[in-house]
Amino acid sequence: MAVTATHNKTRLSIVLYDGVDPDTGKDKYKTKSFNNIRLDATPDELLQAFVDALVPLQQRNLYAVEKNDHSILRES
Numbered sequence: 001m002a003v004t005a006t007h008n009k010t011r012l013s014i015v016l017y018d019g020v021d022p023d024t025g026k027d028k029y030k031t032k033s034f035n036n037i038r039l040d041a042t043p044d045e046l047l048q049a050f051v052d053a054l055v056p057l058q059q060r061n062l063y064a065v066e067k068n069d070h071s072i073l074r075e076s
Contacts (some may be wrong), residue, residue, distance in 0.1 A: 005071040010037040012046055012067055016060035031064055043067065 011033055018028040032054075037046065047065055055062045 004076045005073050007071045009035070009070045010041075010067065011035055011070070012037050012050060012059070012065065014050055014054060014062060015064040015066060016058055017063045018027055018060055030060060031066075032058075044052060046073060050052050051075050 013031050013033040013046070016030045016032070018030045020026065021028050041049075046067060050065050
């Protein structure tokens with residue numbers, strides 16, 4: 001039984017540092033997510049596009065860029 005994976009969507013998120021929670025003293029983060037990302041884009045292209053285009057528009061500092069791929073698994 002072979003299983004095939006069909007990659008059908010990608011979501012990219014930028015995680016921004018939002019300061020320290022005054023009650024707990026822990027760091028806080030805000031996440032902004034973007035859909036309809038090109039399925040064939042390389043990690044270098046995605047990171048560069050986000051860092052160059054979106055991060056300068058933010059009021060908070062960049063903490064991380066996250067990529068979430070979604071695939072459908074089927075037995076073949």
